[in-house]
Amino acid sequence: MSKPFSIGVDLGGTNLRVAVVSREGQIVDKITVSSTGNIIESLVGAIGKLFSGEINGIGLAVAGLTDGKKILNAPNLPILREIDFVRILQERFNTPVYIGNDASLAALGESVSGAGKDLNTFVMLTLGTGIGGGVVYNRKLLSIAGELGHIVVEPGGRLCGCGGKGCLEAYASARAMSTVAIEAIELKRETMMVKDADCAITPADIYKYANLGDPLAIEIFKTAGFYLGIGIANYINIFGPDAVILMGGLIGAWDIFIKKAIKTATASAFKELYAKTVIIPSTLGGDAGIIGAAELTYC
């Protein structure tokens, strides 16, 4: 018989987040530890503080490609690939341990207790530094590769972090927008935007200038929105989902970025399919991946 709580871990980012999650997908306790230093010791310590006889198992969300047991590729934190988290934690805590892609698990989380709670089938896109995603089909997470940010939306286009060219991520992610802004400033395009002390510019900055009427800032969001719309239309035509759920800081720019994406998707997707799809924001935000990871122990 399954126990009423699980531990969900988010291995992404500069911090590790470890949480106790209820069967209903509510976070009841949470610890954050630094991912610098000995990751596995920090992780074992944090889980140890939260572990009890009520825990059904441990689920790990990682920003990378996994096969359900091992990490195959973790571009943002390559060291993760060298550690066999599943085996180590299984032996240490004598409990089942699962691992999955953080964006896919965010989709699962939204299905358990978020924006996808009442939906059968949806596609989730996480719009952050990169773009990831997951597909819930008939209330179950599809354990597909789910590299939804790496469909080509512009053949031969901008180089993507994955080594490919013209991926959705190379056009509609935070990193892509910042890169385009920097390039334009260096090319002396007319704009109010200025680089900060690190010679960087964030999407939040671009958004601020877009709201001040800066044409370059507006153009950056609209171009990104156009390609996001192409990607959304593709996923609507492939899956015919009830919804496309969007997550990540960039959806703060809904009125300019997402609105353009919706306009493009409307023109590009099959009418019969678009008509039954809603495009909505995530309700769990940054907790979706942890909740999804914890849910793995019940799947």
Added chain:
Amino acid sequence: MSKPFSIGVDLGGTNLRVAVVSREGQIVDKITVSSTGNIIESLVGAIGKLFSGEINGIGLAVAGLTDGKKILNAPNLPILREIDFVRILQERFNTPVYIGNDASLAALGESVSGAGKDLNTFVMLTLGTGIGGGVVYNRKLLSIAGELGHIVVEPGGRLCGCGGKGCLEAYASARAMSTVAIEAIELKRETMMVKDADCAITPADIYKYANLGDPLAIEIFKTAGFYLGIGIANYINIFGPDAVILMGGLIGAWDIFIKKAIKTATASAFKELYAKTVIIPSTLGGDAGIIGAAELTYC
């Protein structure tokens, strides 16, 4: 208890094909009738000849969008949309009747007794006048929209029959290649290719001239192959399948068309995912859809 045979019907094309299919996916009897005249009467007549107490049910494959019960959109034969095949056949033969998209069902057929027989997860693309497809996931057909020919591979590109712009079908289908050839001839591009009496030119003609070294004919196949490769890479990154199975007359041009597609997909898909995927031809060909339709009665 299920009965050992089913009836599969292919409602596409200028002929209706009705077959008795064994539980193992072998066609044991087949009738072809014209789709001109009263379609439903022809169909009822043909099924009547094959029906017996050994029949588990009837499955219909249609070149269009269905919701499992009704035809939502049948661009090639709009009259199909007006007929409630499922209800009529159910009442007439007092047996369960199912309906699905022909390309999706071709994927199911390949899974039952074709190239996908020993595969867990694969994407099938049917390369014909248009482009369709289906996805088999963990040995089951995903009942998704599956409009796999209508992902955008060239934003703002060639107008597609679906009303969208730049779809895979607008670049890599037989219709697309013929259109490109005609346009080039009309623009007086240098080529050995000539239009036939109907001012048309088929992919078989283009292939013949490609083999004679005609640069335009070669270019047409390579361009189509490039876009097909982009599409294949997208499906590999989304699904991480064991295989991409290709079907349809166009795969006869494997050495130039599909070879270019494979080269493009290799460069574009995630290496870890591409490495575990094979790109192979269908083994059932034109019978795949009927076999898949029949299989619906066992799903």
